[in-house]
Amino acid sequence: xxxxxxxxxxxxxxxxxxxxxxxxxxxxxxxxxxxxxxxxxxxxxxxxxxxxxxxxxxxxxxxxxxxxxxxxxxxxxxxxxxxxxxxxxxxxxxxxxxxxxxxxxxxxxxxxxxxxxxxxxxxxxxxxxxxxxxxxxxxxxxxxxxxxxxxxxxxxxxxxxxxxxx
Numbered sequence: 202x203x204x205x206x207x208x209x210x211x212x213x214x215x216x217x218x219x220x221x222x223x224x225x226x227x228x229x230x231x232x233x234x235x236x237x238x239x240x241x242x243x244x245x246x247x248x249x250x251x252x253x254x255x256x257x258x259x260x261x262x263x264x265x266x267x268x269x270x271x272x273x274x275x276x277x278x279x280x281x282x283x284x285x286x287x288x289x290x291x292x293x294x295x296x297x298x299x300x301x302x303x304x305x306x307x308x309x310x311x312x313x314x315x316x317x318x319x320x321x322x323x324x325x326x327x328x329x330x331x332x333x334x335x336x337x338x339x340x341x342x343x344x345x346x347x348x349x350x351x352x353x354x355x356x357x358x359x360x361x362x363x364x365x366x367x
Contacts, residue, residue: 224253242297244312246286249277250342252297252323256308269308271325273340279347289314293322319344319351 225239238258244250252273288294293313300307313322321344326337344350 225255226258229257240299242310243276244273244296246296247279247283247312247321249275249279249283249347250321250323251276252310252340254297254308254310254325268336269325269327269338271310271323271338271340273321273323273342275342275347279342279344279349281349281351284314284344284349287312287314289316293324296323315341319349 222240222242223238224241225237227237227239229235229237236258237255239253239255242252242254244252250273252271254269254271256269291313293311295309296312297310298307307328308325309328310323310325313324314320315322321342323340323342324337325339
């Protein structure tokens with residue numbers, strides 16, 4: 202009985218997990234069970250960034266919903282303290298993940314920090330190859346104009362006259 206209760210609870214949580222973030226739903230036609238879903242997801246470590254992700258939802262279908270699109274924007278304050286909390290490695294860190302199909306395919310969004318250009322990169326990608334490709338999309342959020350922006354240090358570049366006089 203405990204196993205049945207646990208399975209019912211788990212399936213209920215799974216079914217409701219995608220409900221809260223939907224901001225749009227567009228039907229792909231009268232004779233299809235596929236829709237374009239648009240979710241709004243706030244970055245958990247940088248609450249001043251919101252990503253809108255569009256993807257195909259194929260209800261009652263074994264379709265392979267790999268295509269997605271992402272657009273991230275600054276929608277609130279971004280501070281230096283927010284940037285200090287994130288993983289700054291070349292791999293960045295996964296900030297969102299969502300199941301795309303019963304075929305064990307997931308959509309993941311990874312945040313990567315481009316320190317040189319002071320820009321947050323948000324890469325969305327599917328975890329399974331489709332037609333020889335892993336589908337992916339990229340969006341950027343520049344820190345320029347935010348509280349997290351750090352002015353570039355003045356570089357000590359030689360002047361033109363010093364370069365002409367050896």
